[in-house]
Amino acid sequence: MKKIMVCCGSSMITSTLAINKLKKVVSDAGISDVKFIQCKFAEVQSLVKMEHPNVIVPTGALKDSLTDSVPVVRGTCFVTGVGEKEAIDRILEILKKS
Numbered sequence: 001m002k003k004i005m006v007c008c009g010s011s012m013i014t015s016t017l018a019i020n021k022l023k024k025v026v027s028d029a030g031i032s033d034v035k036f037i038q039c040k041f042a043e044v045q046s047l048v049k050m051e052h053p054n055v056i057v058p059t060g061a062l063k064d065s066l067t068d069s070v071p072v073v074r075g076t077c078f079v080t081g082v083g084e085k086e087a088i089d090r091i092l093e094i095l096k097k098s
Contacts, residue, residue, distance in 0.1 A: 002095045005037040005053040014059035018078035025088050054098040
């Protein structure tokens with residue numbers, strides 16, 4: 001099972017936007033066995049240790065010290081639309097390698 005952790009600051013609005021777009025992206029790419037983990041930045045460090053995600057998609061600035069070397073693809077683009085294709089390509093690349 002592939003795991004995508006999507007996180008945001010304090011509320012869940014931007015991470016929900018990102019997850020909704022990513023669900024369609026992975027489905028269109030034919031990747032069916034994906035678990036989405038939605039959390040706040042403050043929860044990332046503990047959830048990384050528990051869930052072992054393949055990729056982390058923060059919708060804002062996330063400290064590298066929280067990610068435990070898990071690849072990070074900035075998800076701000078899922079809110080703004082700027083750079084979305086590049087982020088999607090990188091996420092799919094990471095999932096296919098995992």
